[in-house]
Amino acid sequence: MMLRFHGDAEVAPGLVDLAVNVRQETPPSWLTGPIAASLAHLARYPDPVEATAAIAARHGRPADEVLLTAGAAQAFTLLAQALRPAHAVVVHPQFTEPESALLTAGHAVDRLILDAEDGFTLKNPPESADLVVVGNPTNPTSCLHTSAQIASWVTPGRTVVVDEAFADTVPGEPETLTGNRDVVVIRSLTKTWGLAGLRIGYVLGPRDLIAELARHAPLWSVSTPALAAAVACASPRAVETERAIAERLTADRDHLVAALRREGVAVAGTPRSSFVLIRVADGTRVREALRAHGFAVRRGETFPGLGQDWLRIAVRDTATSDAFVAVLSKVMGG
Template identity: 45%
Template sequence: MSGDLFSPDRHGDSDSAAGLLDFAVNVREGPPRFVLDALGARLPDLARYPTAADEARAVAAVAAAHGRPAEEILLLSGAAEGFELLPRLGIRHAALIQPSFTEPELALRAAGIPITQVVLERPWRLGADDIARLIPADADLVVIGNPTNPTSVLHPAATIEALRAPGRVVVVDEAFADLTVDPGSGEREPESVAARRWPDVIVVRSITKTFGLAGLRAGYLLADREIIERLSMGRRPWALGTLALVALTECVGAQGQRYCDEVAATVAGYRAGLVDGLRGLGIEPAVRPQAPFVLIEVRDGLGVKERLRERGIAVRSAANFVGLGPGYLRLAVRDEPATAHLVDALRTIGGSSGLL
C-alpha cells in the first residue's frame, strides 16, 4: 500500500471510491445544467466524426476568452496531453519547479529528457533568488504550476516572467487558475498569464476541474504560433471528440465565464470555512491556500488518511509529490455540510489517537 502511495503516477482518484465523501479529487461535483444540455443536444451526432465547424467554434471561444488569435491555440484531450506533446520541442534539459503536479515529469522522463528537480522550501514560493540559484542556466524548459497543485500557492505573474531566458521555454500549468481570486479586489485569475502573448511561454489550461468534466478530457494550450505548429506536427486526426469540443465552447464561452465567477466566489467562502474548521482543531494550513484545495501537515498523514477512510471520507495523500512526504494531506474544498463532517471526523481521530 505504501509503495503505491509513493508512486509518481498515483493521482487523487486512486484515493477516492464510490460511496466515500470525496475530498481527494480536485473536481467540482458535476457539470452545470447548461453544459449538460449542450452535450445532450449533440448525442445524436456521435455517429459522425467531429467537424471542423465544432473545432472552429471551440477555438473561437478560447480566443475570445484570452484575447489571442486562433493560431496561438491548441485544443487538448485533457490538459495532461499538453505535457505529453512537449518533447516535440526538442527539449534537452527540463527544470521542474517542485512540489507540483506529477504528470509533466512522467511525460518528460518517458521521452528520455534529463530533468532537474527544483525543490522549493516551505512555503514553496518561487523568488528571484531561487530562480538565479536553483534553475540551471542550460535548462531550455521550465515547468511551473500556478496555482500549484498540491500546495495551493499562487505565484505572481512577475515571477513567471522572471523565469524567461534566451533559448528557454516556460510552461505554466494553469489548470486551477479559473477559480483563483484576488482577496482584495475580488478580481478572478489575478496572476494568470494566459493573455500574455510572450513568444517563449506556454500556458496549459483545463475545463474539467471547475466544470466537473474529468471523465470527458478537454483542455487547451496557449502559445506562440511557431510553438503551436511544432506541437501539432504529426498529431493524430480528430484529437478531440465532438462532446469535448462542445464542452470547451460552452465552458470557455460567456456563460461559462459567468459560471466561473460564481463558483470562484463560492469556493473562496467554502475554503475560508474549511480553514477556520481546521484551525479550531489546531491544524494550520501548510501555506495560505489560494486554489480550490488546502494542504495540511499532520503527525501521521497516512494514519489519518486511513482513519478517515474508515469513516467514509477520502483525502489525498501528498506522499508522492517531490519535496513533500507522508505527513502531508491535500483537502479539496467542498460545501459547508461536507466540511463540517470532515472536521468532526478529524476531531474524533485527534481525540482518540493523537495522529494529528
C-alpha cells in the same frame, strides 16, 4: 511509478471524496445541453475549428496560438514529444504528469523543490534551464505565485510552461499568464465544470510551437462532445458564472481553513485554490483512519518534496468540511 498516482485512486464507493479536485455539482443546463445535442453528430469526425475560435476569443489570442487537447494531461505529453530540452526543470511539489511525460519521452529532469518552511515560496530556476514547468496556482500546495516572477523567467532559448489548470478557481484570475505570448499556458475545463470524464483542455502559446504540438497530436483526439463543451465554457455567460463559482469557493475554502486551524492542524502556505494541503503527525495512520470513518483524502508522498505526513483536502460545502474536520480531530487524537 508513483508519479502516475493520482487522487482518483483514493476514492472508493461509500467514501466522501475529498481526494479529487473536481467540482462535484451538476453542470448547468446551458453546458450539458450542447454536450447532449452533440451526440447526434457522432458519425462525423470532430471538427475543432469553432471551439478553437471560441477559446481564442475568450483569451484575446489568434486561433493559431490555441491547441485543444484531451485534457491538460495530453498537453504535457505533446510538449514532451515536441520539445528537445537540454536542461528541463520542473518546480515541485506540483502535479506530477509534466515530469512523468518528460521522463517517458526520454528527457532528463531536474527538480526545483520549494520549501515548506517558507510556505512553498517560489524560487527562480537555474540560468541553464531551457525548459521550466510550474503550476499556478500549484497543485497540491494551493499556492498562487506572481505572474510577474514567472514571466521574468522568459529568456532567449528557454520555454516556460505554466500549468493553469486551477487558475479559474481564483476570483478574477489575477495572476494568469494567458495574455503573455512568450509563455506556454496549459488550461483545463474539467475542474470547475465537473467534466473530468469528458477530457477537455487546451494550450496557449507561440504559433510555431502550437503548430509543432499539433503535428504530434493524434488525429481527432478531442471528441465532438468535448468540443461542444469548449464552446459553451468559452462564452461570456460561462466566464461570469465561473467567477461567481470562484467567489463561493473562496468562502468555502476560508471556512475549511479556519476550522482546521482551530483544531491546531498545520495548513500549508496561503491556500488560494480548490484544495488545501495539511501536515499531520503519522499521516499514513491518519489517512487510513479517515477512510475507516468514510473520508477519502489525497496522500502527499507521491508528490516530490512532500512525505507521508502531508495530505491534500478538496474544498467542498461547509457542512461536509465541518463533518470532515470533526472526524480528523478525532483520529488525530488517537
